[in-house]
Amino acid sequence: MEKEKIGMFIKELRTESRLTQKELADMVHVTDKAVSKWERGLSVPALDLFRPLAAALDVSVVELLDGQRHKEETIGLKQANAILESTIARQKKVILKKRIAFLFVSALLLVCCMICGRLLWNQGLLLDERGLVPADLFWQEQDMALDWIRYGLLLALMGITLFCGISKE
Secondary structure, three states: OOHHHHHHHHHHHHHHOOOOHHHHHHHHOOOHHHHHHHHHOOOOOOHHHHHHHHHHHOOOHHHHHHOOOOOOOOOOHHHHHHHHHHHHHHHHHHHHHHHHHHHHHHHHHHHHHHHHHHHHHHHOOOHHHHOOOHHHHHHOOOOHHHHHHHHHHHHHHHHHHHHHHHHOO
């Protein structure tokens, strides 16, 4: 399954039906930017969108996955299996990438927590060393080490949020 081939096929069918990207997007409940990405070959529709997209473009799901019209009404079992296997392989790659990103972010968070804990320990700011209560750590002004830790954590969380937002398909 090639993204560019499917994208060109979607664009061809959309123009044949005299639909704008916005109209097609409204029919399948996505944004017009998503349709634009499909047509440019930057991404492909999610698996749950193929059926409504095929219905909106008046083709079969197999034709849409294959990126071309089929001259016969039916296709061979081997050809249909090949198309579906390539689709499943692509989805597995996407899932694997998301799992690796999740593990990376989790490991990064763990390292940040370990560094912050070590900094607190070295500064003598742990509860049992000075007899502080949790309220003292958050509501009283402390030395610059806590400010750097706080800013570092905020920066790490913003980076994680940005990374997750970018990696969303």
